[in-house]
Structures are given as C-alpha cells and as structure tokens.
Amino acid sequence: MFKRIAVHLDDDAACTRRVRAAAQVARDHAAALVGIYTSYLPPQYVYDEGIVPDDVYAVLQRRLADNRNVARECLQRAAREAGVAVQWRAPEGSPADVLARHARTCDLLVLGQSGEDDPESVVTPYFTESVIMTLGRPVLIIPTAGDLPPLGRNILFCWDQGREASRALADADPVLRRASELLVLSVSSRPIAPALRDDLHDYFSVHDYPLPQRLIRDGRQSDVGRIILECVEERGSDLVIMGAYGHHRLREWVMGGACSTVLRAATVPVLLSH
Numbered sequence: 362m363f364k365r366i367a368v369h370l371d372d373d374a375a376c377t378r379r380v381r382a383a384a385q386v387a388r389d390h391a392a393a394l395v396g397i398y399t400s401y402l403p404p405q406y407v408y409d410e411g412i413v414p415d416d417v418y419a420v421l422q423r424r425l426a427d428n429r430n431v432a433r434e435c436l437q438r439a440a441r442e443a444g445v446a447v448q449w450r451a452p453e454g455s456p457a458d459v460l461a462r463h464a465r466t467c468d469l470l471v472l473g474q475s476g477e478d479d480p481e482s483v484v485t486p487y488f489t490e491s492v493i494m495t496l497g498r499p500v501l502i503i504p505t506a507g508d509l510p511p512l513g514r515n516i517l518f519c520w521d522q523g524r525e526a527s528r529a530l531a532d533a534d535p536v537l538r539r540a541s542e543l544l545v546l547s548v549s550s551r552p553i554a555p556a557l558r559d560d561l562h563d564y565f566s567v568h569d570y571p572l573p574q575r576l577i578r579d580g581r582q583s584d585v586g587r588i589i590l591e592c593v594e595e596r597g598s599d600l601v602i603m604g605a606y607g608h609h610r611l612r613e614w615v616m617g618g619a620c621s622t623v624l625r626a627a628t629v630p631v632l633l634s635h
Contacts, residue, residue, distance in 0.1 A: 363390040363535045367467035369460055369492075370398040370432040375473045375505045380435050382503045382630070383471035384443035386512055390535060393446040396436035397463045399456035400425055457491040464496060468535075471501045474624065489624065493605050499532040499634045500605075507628035515542045517598035518573070519589060520561060521549070525604025529634035533602045534568070536632065543573040544596055548580045548588050586622025593629055601627065605635040 368383035370376060380396070387394040402421055403413070413421070433449055440447035452459040464470040472489060493500050503509070513536040520526050537543070545561065565573055578588050593601060605620050623631055 363387075363392045363468045365395055365467040366390070366392045366469045366471065367395045367397055367464040368436070368471040369473065370396050370436060371456075371473075372428045372432070373473065375503075376432065377435055377439075378505070378509070379471060379473045379503045380439045381442075382509050382512075383501075384439040384445060385509070386469070386471065386501070387440075387445040388443040389512065389539070392468070393448065394436070394440050394443075395448045395450065395463070395467055396433070397450045397452070397460055398429055398432045399460050400429055400451055400453060401456055457488050457495075461492055461496045464492075464498060467498065469499050469501055470496060471503060473503050474505050474627075493633055494635050496635075499529070499632055502624060502627070502631040502633065504628050504630065509630070511599075512536070512630060513540055513600045515596070515598050516540045516544065516600050516602060517589070517593055517596065518543060518545050519585075519601065519603035520545050520547050521604075522547075523604060523606075525606055525635060527604070529602050529604045529632070530564070532634040533632055536600070536602070537565075537568070537570045540571050543571045544576055544592070544598065545573040546576045546578065546589065546592055548578045548585045583618060585619035586626075589619065589623055590626055593627070599629050601629060601631045603631065603633060605633040 363386070366383055366387045368380055370380065384394055386392070402418075402425060429451055433451075436449065437447060450463050452463060460470075470492070472492065474489070489502075516537065518530070518533070518537075520530075543565070562573070562575075565571070576592065578592070580588050589601065589603070592598070601623065603620070603623065620633070
C-alpha cells in the first residue's frame with residue numbers, strides 16, 4: 362500500500378502540476394504527502410577564496426528563500442484541496458542525493474519529466490536518471506503536458522520477463538488493484554513460451570488484479586520505446602508501468618534506450634522501478 366508519497370519540489374514551471382498530481386494520488390490511496398524541496402546554492406568560498414561577491418550572494422540567498430516559500434505554499438494548498446496530511450522537507454546539498462535520501466522512507470516518489478531545459482530548475486544533468494536508479498523505491502513520472510485523469514484506470518504494463526519488470530510488478534501492487542483495464546505488452550523478436558504466459562496470468566489472478574489482455578509485438582530492442590508509446594496512443598492508456606534499465610557511466614546514470622525514449626516523450630504518467 363502507498364501510505365507515504367513523496368513529491369519533488371523545484372522552481373520549474375511544471376512544479377504546480379506535479380504537486381497537484383501527487384496530492385491526487387495521495388488522496389486516492391489515503392496516503393500522507395511529503396514535499397521535498399531540493400534547494401541548492403553553490404559555495405560562496407572555495408579554499409578561502411571568494412568566488413561570489415557578498416552582495417550578489419545575499420541576493421541569491423533571498424531569492425532561494427522566496428522560492429522555497431512559494432513551493433511550500435504550493436504544497437500546502439494542494440494538500441489542503443485534496444484533504445491529505447502533509448509534511449515538508451527542505452534539505453541542503455546535491456539535489457539528486459538529498460531527494461533520494463529523504464524519499465527512501467516513502468512508498469512512492471513523484472517526479473516530473475526532466476527539468477534540465479528549464480532555466481528556473483535547479484536539477485543537475487542526469488538528475489531524473491540518478492534518482493530513479495539509486496532511490497530503491499518506485500518513481501512516478503508526471504509528464505509536462507497532456508491531461509491527468511484519475512491515475513491507473515487503464516494501465517499498460519510492460520513485461521519482458523526481466524528482473525526490473527518483475528520489480529515493477531511487485532512495486533505497482535497498490536495501483537494494479539485499482540485498475541479497471543490492464544494490458545500487458547511484450548516486445549520480442551522471439552516467441553514467448555506458453556508456460557511463461559500462463560504464469561503471468563496466474564499471478565494476476567491470485568492477486569485479484571483485473572485479468573489482463575496480452576499484446577505481443579515483434580520488435581528489436583531498439584524498437585521497444587517507440588512501440589510502448591504507440592500502444593499508449595492506440596489503447597488510450599492513462600498509465601505505463603515498466604522496469605527501469607540503465608548503466609553507470611562516468612559517475613552519472615544513463616537510462617537504457619526504451620526508458621530514455623519513454624521518459625522523454627510520454628504524455629501519460631509512467632511508473633518506473635529499478
């Protein structure tokens with residue numbers, strides 16, 4: 362069950378939309394909402410040498426305080442409108458690190474699509490990828506555009522029989538129980554053994570999830586992200602559930618091709634687990 366839902370607060374333009382979506386999920390699951398504002402200022406001094414003049418640094422500090430207050434008001438307003446309990450966090454430090462640290466005691470973290478192109482955002486390069494791959498909790502990505510109907514009525518679940526997909530299956534239990542329709546998509550260039558198809562069907566049955574429709578698309582690994590997005594459009598899905606694949610390169614996490622494609626272009630929320 363989702364009993365504590367964390368949401369990332371930032372100065373980006375999509376923050377209000379993301380917070381309202383998180384409050385809606387908290388209301389639907391009778392959960393508390395935890396807002397985590399990742400404030401960050403670069404150090405004024407490095408090895409006793411000033412790199413930012415005092416008057417400029419004071420302006421930056423005041424602006425940060427103002428932005429923090431705006432984010433807190435946005436969180437409290439959304440929680441009040443949704444009728445959910447709320448908590449506030451404003452840790453200092455590297456945004457990805459402190460966000461993951463505070464969200465690990467929650468059942469779900471709500472993030473937006475990458476804000477790296479937003480001049481008001483304080484996220485660092487590969488911020489979203491780093492949080493997803495290091496958090497150890499499921500992450501719900503809220504798109505910056507498109508409608509946000511009640512979450513998870515018509516779910517597209519991506520199943521490739523891998524470890525990450527299995528983790529997503531377990532983490533998504535609270536959402537799958539509330540679904541009205543469920544489509545299981547497998548993309549493979551090889552036939553899937555009937556016994557493995559039956560096992561997944563049995564798993565859904567014993568957990569009292571809706572019995573899924575199966576959709577098997579022929580495709581190579583490089584096609585998976587595109588096929589997922591096409592199926593979302595064709596079937597009118599309002600949520601994608603998938604495992605998060607990635608690898609570590611030069612101290613930064615880089616998502617696999619399918620995850621990267623879906624994260625960049627999805628117009629419906631995406632629930633990811635690693």
